[in-house]
């Protein structure tokens with residue numbers, strides 16, 4: 001490569017020559033591994049097609065990706081081959097000697113089978129030869145190292161089968177690898193002809209170029225076509241026929257690699273020189289100069305260094321039309337613009353994102369403040385609630401831990417009103433008259449926390465006991481019991497009459513309903529377990545009124 005700036009000095013011929021020179025030292029190991037890889041692939045394709053054609057059960061002896069030995073052993077009996085052939089060409093092999101079932105023990109089976117299997121292989125080979133399909137020797141199946149011919153035959157049969165499935169139009173011609181030939185040298189000459197012709201054509205083009213053209217002149221200086229031919233000849237002449245495609249493929253890929261590499265580095269150089277030439281005059285980015293400016297810059301570079309080597313270079317046309325360099329620079333310029341646009345879009349997106357982030361942070365911060373306020377309020381509320389409870393229970397204490405209420409039952413239907421002993425009653429006092437006694441002796445007054453007259457309702461009675469009952473939920477023990485003679489109205493007050501309505505519900509129902517309501521209201525804060533027990537104390541005996549067996553269960557007497 002020359003060092004002249006702004007000029008592409010890549011000569012295809014020179015690259016080919018260099019690669020050919022390197023190719024002389026093409027590693028035998030590379031070649032061998034490539035060959036082995038290729039052979040394996042062909043073998044897998046062949047095995048895959050055989051298995052697909054007769055089914056994996058019938059081809060059980062042949063793995064999907066067999067080794068060379070597996071492949072040979074799988075086909076050795078000729079059963080797979082004959083069955084496949086009969087699929088492709090029905091009736092081609094009249095009688096296929098099948099393997100005995102695994103369970104059958106054939107006496108002297110090995111020798112007998114070998115003979116019978118040979119029949120299969122022979123029949124197969126006769127038919128494929130008749131069909132014009134590349135064949136192999138029966139002995140190839142007996143010894144290792146010959147599988148390529150077998151594979152070739154199978155792939156040719158595959159090709160024939162596909163041709164037949166496709167309608168069989170025209171005449172079938174197998175284009176795969178042909179049978180190996182010992183005439184390696186001849187093959188080399190034949191197969192290398194197109195390549196040599198290509199080189200010859202290249203050299204003739206170079207020779208016919210205008211004498212003043214840099215390309216022709218300098219390419220001639222750099223590469224002698226006959227030396228290129230010699231190189232190719234030297235490289236290929238001692239190679240085996242089957243190696244030629246790998247070598248040529250290898251060389252071509254290396255030529256491509258080398259060419260791309262040189263093009264890239266040349267491009268880099270062009271960019272550098274371009275920057276150095278144009279930048280100082282404006283504030284613009286050096287890559288943003290126009291196509292005309294680019295051409296001028298390159299021409300200037302040429303003038304600066306007229307004596308430097310220009311072998312094989314591609315230069316600007318006389319009429320200023322786009323040459324590869326200019327096209328590349330325009331491409332670079334275009335890409336640069338796109339990159340700038342992308343950068344600008346990215347920048348905008350970043351700005352948007354940042355503003356969104358700020359907004360989001362602000363909202364989160366506000367939300368945090370609100371939450372803090374709410375938490376503070378909740379905590380204050382809890383404190384106030386706690387304070388309220390304390391005060392509430394203190395009030396209950398002040399009102400008295402033990403409260404006694406008096407309720408006067410009304411006359412029952414049919415009872416005469418004139419027989420009432422209640423002389424007077426007010427909020428907390430009741431005066432009783434004893435008809436048999438006179439004067440002061442005949443009247444007695446009693447004081448209670450509250451006295452309910454005959455017209456007092458169930459609701460009024462409960463209203464006074466409710467605050468005490470609520471204290472239960474704050475951890476206080478509360479006991480309510482009714483006391484009085486038979487028929488005075490204890491059951492009526494605590495439970496209600498037999499025909500219960502919402503208005504006649506007694507203290508028990510109302511108390512439980514109230515406890516459940518409060519428990520539900522406080523469920524987010526506290527969980528209450530509520531259970532009910534109902535006992536009766538009668539004649540010094542405690543009885544469980546909720547016993548499930550229906551019989552009043554006596555509690556054991558306390559000692």
Ligand SMILES: Nc1ncnc2c1ncn2[C@@H]1O[C@H](COP(=O)(O)OP(=O)(O)OP(=O)(O)O)[C@@H](O)[C@H]1O
Pocket residue numbers: 408409410412454484485486487488489490491492493497498
């Ligand atoms: N305040 C009231 N208003 C209307 N009827 C009532 C009132 N109190 C009691 N009664 C009625 O009086 C009758 C006797 O009441 P209750 O059965 O409640 O008495 P008790 O004290 O429970 O009797 P015992 O001790 O024998 O069980 C019932 O028919 C009941 O409905």
